[in-house]
Amino acid sequence: MTAITAAPAGLNVRGAAALEARGVTLAYDKATIFENLDLRIEQGEVTTLIGANGSGKSTLLKAFGRLLAPSAGSVELGGQPLRSLNTRAVARELAILPQKPLTPSATSVRDLVSRGRHPHQSLLRPWTPADSTVVNESLAATGLTELADRDTASLSGGQLQRAWIALVLAQQAPIILLDEPTTFLDLTHQLDVLRLVRSINRERGATVVMVLHDLTLAGRYSDRLIVVGEGRVIADGSPWEVLTPEVLREAFDLEALVIPDPSSGAPLIVPVDPDRP
Numbered sequence: 001m002t003a004i005t006a007a008p009a010g011l012n013v014r015g016a017a018a019l020e021a022r023g024v025t026l027a028y029d030k031a032t033i034f035e036n037l038d039l040r041i042e043q044g045e046v047t048t049l050i051g052a053n054g055s056g057k058s059t060l061l062k063a064f065g066r067l068l069a070p071s072a073g074s075v076e077l078g079g080q081p082l083r084s085l086n087t088r089a090v091a092r093e094l095a096i097l098p099q100k101p102l103t104p105s106a107t108s109v110r111d112l113v114s115r116g117r118h119p120h121q122s123l124l125r126p127w128t129p130a131d132s133t134v135v136n137e138s139l140a141a142t143g144l145t146e147l148a149d150r151d152t153a154s155l156s157g158g159q160l161q162r163a164w165i166a167l168v169l170a171q172q173a174p175i176i177l178l179d180e181p182t183t184f185l186d187l188t189h190q191l192d193v194l195r196l197v198r199s200i201n202r203e204r205g206a207t208v209v210m211v212l213h214d215l216t217l218a219g220r221y222s223d224r225l226i227v228v229g230e231g232r233v234i235a236d237g238s239p240w241e242v243l244t245p246e247v248l249r250e251a252f253d254l255e256a257l258v259i260p261d262p263s264s265g266a267p268l269i270v271p272v273d274p275d276r277p
């Protein structure tokens, strides 16, 4: 997989976090998921949100991606309140892959990926060969070149997931939010996607915030892990700081050993089965 060059970030106030939640309350109808939450996402880091099902990871990611408005407090992008920015300005800075993206009907893979270029287009700036190049690179980076002309309705779950990731890449945003990007993918393709995310982060300095369920892969491919649960941040730090038996017990009700992964040196989570001592 190849890396893709991005446009530089335009909205950065000096010293500002890439994204910052300030006193944020996130709620659905009457259910409050987070109250008065403060959280900074640093520029140029890969940050992964982990936590049990229903702990609020997607809710937090949606707030950072402006898909969910806080009922109190504010979310800032490069030091400016998200709510003060127009949709195109946000889309040039921030690309988000939601947990369940709605795939438009009768759309080829290439057309879907091309939508990633929309934030860069205007009446004065129509489609150019450079846009086609970015789309082709995004298709190649996700292994979809051969499937470019297929209707998205005919793809397998994993192929469709990769097409959505290609769309996010084509957007060339300096901040990328990915909600469970490895869903539906076999282990080889999971590793491909996470290595691609890592290379985009390292080679063009993209800030990445992901939600992952596989704790070992989260530790291997992240600079920072944030564990959420019961309406708060349970732990926040480097993979070795966060992935401790105590945190795993508290956040997941999981008994596990944490040992160095012989392949990467990152923490390897080994669940303990109480029925097989």
Ligand SMILES: Nc1ncnc2c1ncn2[C@@H]1O[C@H](COP(=O)(O)OP(=O)(O)OP(=O)(O)O)[C@@H](O)[C@H]1O
Binding pocket: 028, 029, 031, 033, 051, 052, 053, 054, 055, 056, 057, 058, 059, 060
């Ligand atoms: N649109 C919605 N309306 C009402 N409640 C919601 C909505 N979306 C999520 N919730 C609730 O908010 C809580 C947090 O959900 P969220 O999807 O953020 O959790 P998550 O940590 O991402 O979970 P999972 O690991 O299962 O994907 C859950 O109790 C969920 O039922």
